[in-house]
Amino acid sequence: MLLNPVVCKSPNFKCSIAEPLPILHKHYHSGDLIIGGVMSQIYIFSHLITFKERPSKEVFEEILQFIPSWTFHASMCVLSTQNNFIPNYKCDVQNNLIAVIGGSSSEICLSMATIVDTYKIPQLIYGSAPMMNKQFEALFSLWMFPNGDHQYEGILQLLLFFKWTWIGVMFVDDDNGERFVQNVVPMFAQNGICFDVIERFPTITYFNDIDEMVSQGIKTYSAVMRSTVNVLIIHGEIQTMIFLRMIPDLSKYEDIPIKSKGKVFIMTAQMEFTSLPFQRRWDIDIIHGALAFSIHSKEVLGFKTFLKMRNPTLEKEDSFTGVFWEEAFECLLPTSRVDLQVGATCTGEEKLETLPASVFEMSMTGHSYSVYNAVYAVAHAMHAMHSFKCKHRPLIDGQRQKILNQQLWQLHHFLRSISFNNSAGEQVSFDPNRKLVAGFDIMNWVAFPNQSFLRIRVGRIDPQASPDNVFSIHKDAIVWPSIFNQAQPLSLCNDNCHVGYSRVKKEGEPFCCYDCIPCPQGKISNQKDTDDCFQCPEGQYPSHGRDFCILKDISYLSYKEPLGISLSTIAFFFSFITAFVLGIFIKHQDTPIVKANNRNLTFTLLISLLLSFLCALLFIGRPNNVMCLLRQTGFGIIFSVAVSSVLSKTIIVVLAFMATKPGSNLRKWVGKRLASSIVLSCFLIQVAICTVWLSVSPPFPDFDMDSMTEEIILECNEGSPIMFYCVLGFMGFLATVSFTVAFLARKLPDCFNEAKFITFSMLVFCSVWLSFVPSYLSTKGKDMVAVEVFSILASSAGLLACIFSPKCYTIIVRPELNKREQLIRRNNF
Template sequence: MKKQMGWELEGRCSYKWVLYILLLLLLLPQTVHNVPLAGCNIGEPLPINHKYYQAGDVIIGGIISQIFTLSNPVRFKSHPSHELFDDIVFITQTYQHILSFVFAVKEVNENHQSLANLTLGFHIYNSHFVASWSYLAAMELLSTWGRFIPNYKCDVQDNAVAVIGGPYANICFFIATILSTYKIPQLGYGSAPVMKDESQGRFFKRMFPDEAHQYTGIVQLLLHFSWTWIGVIFIDDDSGHMFLQAAIPIFSQEGICFDFLESLPYLYFNNDIYEVFEKWVAIYKVIMSSTANVVVVSGENYTMLVLRMFPRVSEVEDVPMKTKAKIWVMTAQMEFSSLPFQRFLDIDIIHGALSLAIQSKDVIGFQKFLQMRKPSSDKLDGFLRDFWQQAFNCMFFNTEVEKENEKICTGEEKLENLPASVFEMTMTSHSYNVYNAVHAVAHALQFMHSSISKHRAMENVVRWELLKQQPWQLHHFLSSVSFNNSAGEGISFDGNGELVAGFDIINWVTFPNQTFLRVKVGKIDPIAPKDKVFSIAMDAIVWPHIFNQVRPLSLCNDHCHSGYSKGKKEGKPFCCFDCLPCPEGKISNQKDMDDCFLCPEEQYPNEDQDLCIPKDLTFLSYEEPLGISLALVVLSFSFITTLVLWIFMKHKDTPIVKANNWKLTYTLLLSLLLSFLSPLLFIGRPIKMTCLLQQTAFAIIFSVAVSCVLAKTIIVVLAFMATKPGSRMRRWVGESLANSIVLSSSLIQATICTMWLVTSPPFPDLDMHSMTEYIVLKCNEGSVTMFYGALGFLGFLATVSFTVAFLARKLPDSFNEAKFITFSMLVFCSVWLSFVPTYLSTRGKYMVAVEIFSILASSAGLLGCIFSPKCYIIVVRPELNSRGQLLRRNKRI
């Protein structure tokens, strides 16, 4: 089997040690069965081989899981002690719990001012990690020392006033099952038992803070490092299930998801070794194939034994690995523990791990007390010799051993020379809890003594009354106890019987010589102000070697950087998501944002969509090329119009000018001149006055121009009809008709514009939305209805004029302008028909440019089509500008 598993153990480690770790777990928390009490005869010496007794006036009991005794299953055919193997498995680290118990009692006894000169004694029993021995130890505390007579005590001083138990939840539960019936106060210094009913926990105090503080602290630790993708390992028992029910919802509410939730098996004595091994392999494969770099471990003191076996599993089995190391985040119930054969195993797996530990301080004198510990220092210590042999890997002479290749214990070995993986010289958090538990009982006794002293005058009477008090009477004083221990730490219990304390955050640092350091890197103080409850020194943390001192990440996928938002990934937990680019116009300026958001109105997104940039103010100005170009075009057409007007005024007596109704011609040219100049109102920074004049001036001026063209067209048609014999149209041909058409059309447009200005006039406005990068300063039309009403009336005039001119384009008259007017109105209508969709699809200052272009183009169409042929004759072909020439042309037509 040794060859099959591939475990090569050094030193004196033999095949049996390979089985120890497996049998260890097989012996761990069991249900109540195989209780050896049936094999014990009344009054017969107890079969508990490992116990520690010190006489005193007042006794404190201790039931501590320390040693495994490997035995066959009890079949009730003989005394259980007769079926034990000779081999024992000693968890050397746990021996410190016993020594801290002894040290605390020693301190109390040396303080002559307490307990009315009474001395404390103790009975400490090994529970063997199982229910049967725990029950047996509890029953012996109810018996006379050295004889198993349950419920009988021949000496009142032999009564245990309180019992300290641990470090496992089930051990405390087994103890409470018996001792709660007798109302004996109990103090558990490790994991909390899950009591089945209220009566079991009524006399139970826990040297451990409220679990909710621990869960919150772990969440704060994970969130501080942004570890939102984790794995969880827990013990498959009542404590593990309580952790799942209480902690997992808190994790989820804070945005932490789980790649896996795996339970270490709750094992029974008759489990098959290979089934256990296969379970380890399965769990280790899940852990190492996970993409989560962080694994939260909710365990017991012994869980470290299993954790340290994981690397051996990888040597035996082909385990796929996503990463070669994990960051273990361990609960405060866990401590470093190992079996004898594990001293040869590497402890690098816990390098860089983080764990919580109950807040503690160094106890003065404890290390010196440990240094003085020798096998010869206390003959009543039933644990010391076995501890010494397994800690120093030696054997005493009086022990039945194999003589060959065995190292002999001298008894002069020094505990400080042991590596920390075997025994620690600094007080651990569990030992600190045991130390405080003893002092809590001592202070409760002192308070009870003070209470009795108020009613009794004689010291001897007080002393006797104190000894006669029942254990349940001490419970009241224990509940209200509050004191400072020798390290200056305040000790008290809350209303639920739990220790009022915080947690230290511990960073585990290992070394090649099988030793390690627990480095305090932070703390969780529930009673501190909200912003100081959690604190941690980032620079003090040592990470696993694979991360090269770079803070590890533990995410389901990479962060969504700025400019992206998270999108749900179907079939995955909420911590797993796709990164979607922000839609146009939105940004995200932080990692892992759930949604992108719009910039404020006065800002716009940058190209990467991760920042809002202030918009620049823009308008069509004379300082930019477009504004300058349009202004030059305006001035050019205005000059040309002025030149045409000058030509007509200079040649006003020529036939071609007279034939074109010079008053209408001058009015048309003046309106065209103003039309060409009106775009200047659109260029430059909009102000209230320019906004009022822009659209209204343009509408009225163009109405005059178009009405002049309409009047010209109608007069041409009427003039042709008046040449027919007997026609009555002659009386309509004249200036009055032309003036009426121009005035009436202009008046209607002026009325529309007046109503516009009165009801909802244009005004300067800031357009935040039409252009992404600019705030457009423009003139708001005010009433869109009135704007399009004025534009529609102008279109109506143009349409009528175009229709009439088109019908009259072929009239046989040399003075007929109809065909030129037709072309001009065709240009005019085409420009303004294309203006509407172009104007609506353009944004910002370019809307103004489109309107200016339409004004210039339509005005230029009228000027060019109507006046360019006449100017050509007047200037270039003056010989054609005569009555005779025009009559000859008329005859040819």
């Protein structure tokens, strides 16, 4: 094996690879150099930033060539004799390489694949999967890493769950990082996620680029940490944590007001907690409250016991354990190859459990779990292949062993189809794309002042679950960064638009940045950040804050409200007065003042006025079919009779005066027949108009939902407005003619002349109804009905008062004037 699956768990790397390059050469054998090479550029950058030192050009150039060249070298070493590096020759038949497990970064995986795929050796990759351009390179690779699309979908669901729409991204400048930006970031944008900053981690390729690398790194960190986002996605690899840990320290030297503790990091599963030796005592509060995706794992039984048994004196063939031991416990082993023997001496009895988690974790991480499963996958595949060959190749033992050794490349076929349950009780298998069939855990990192931390599982991405259960999160279990005081952080371009407001895009800004404007009149918004306000359903109206709808009350002119009570009281009062006047005239019907002005017309007029007052009551109360049919038609017919009676009285007065002239032929027209004809003809015309109205489009009860904001008006729909105005128009015509005739006859010399009183009554009547039209059209709801009732009462009261009050005064108060002799004497005078 290239890497020990247990010892090479990711936390164990972090303290043993940060020494300057000469020491790296002394301490690492070929297999370990693959891991050590990942950290070389990080070491340069951190050394320059933290200590302001520049490595020599020779050392730097050696470092730049360290990653690919030594990865190739290490890969070739495992193919050669154990103790001698002889490329393309394998002299030690006791150790046969059957598979390679390794690749903590995509760069190392690709370099390893260049060598091992040439020999058709299966490579199980547990870190970042590289983008392999050649199909041959990927043919013998299996990924102990689930499909990355599930992780990106999980990140999106996490952002949407917490409503984080204003975020930043930092990514490693490699093929995987570019793929993330090109493919995944647009997917986030389509789901309403905006990006304030998208920055690369600094990289370097030439010695002359050191200053530019440092400058670019400072610029990148400054842009990210000055951003207003509270959520930052870190798309990196195993070594990316070293860069993150430099952020708080960077502000001390570059005077950057970094607010790293005010951001929630969302880290991809390719990352792991890794650090350099000089970072050992650095504050790790920057990771406190971070949310990290991790390959789904379970605690393996016996793993902690295994770790407690580790001892550098027992690991004779594993030089890595000794190097790690010295770095972790800050001591030197007696067998150390370091020239300068300084510091305490390691006894080998030190306990791993006493180390803080930032140096060594006693629990199995996702990467370690992948390596663990990879080892057993190879073992199960070997067993399956051996069983297959034994079953189908019944050869003698020597020939079978020879074939087995010659055709080990066939192991890849069995690896792809392997499926087994590991000791933790979970199934291990690969999908058609040779990727591990598994999900991701969402871990919450909680840091402590003693440089230790915990990973708390707070959620999961399970692609095999039902669609509703693929993403799960327990937000109450999450510990947020200290600055948020354990309140869920918000990451928005601006504050949410509250209910009652809608958002409008800011010009020149991302779509997540917007202004909030109040909902227009008549509309509401009952959710935050709505793009548009909407009308309330029919029968409801917006609240004062325009944030919810209120059920409208049904409104009509009722007898129970003050206005209805007042109008009905007035109607009954004038009805009583009219009945009283009618009684007086009936009682004194034989007196000259009653007989002189056509007694029948007087009674007809009084009865029609009485009915007019009572007709006003049809407009008060809850409308129904009968009321709606009788309301306007009854009012129109009754008022037509009343006005036609007044017109008839006026015409009779004029004709009577003209008939008294000598030789006049008009005497035959003066009489009851003419008066009755005028009233009857006007009555029949109005009845005809109302009949047509009721036949074509009769009035009906209706609900007016729109006229009033807070009420539903229960009213009588006129059916045909044209017919309604025809009824009013005919009454207006009669009133105009009556007023004109009465005005011309107002000065006729007759003691019983009613013309002047009729003139005043018609003046009142016309004034009321002329003012009625604009008032009726400008009011809504029950006020409209009240205007019509008032007009009916006012015009009727005007006729009653102007025509009959003088006569009643004479009959009741001055009865001496109601005598024929008195009238004749006054006439002669």
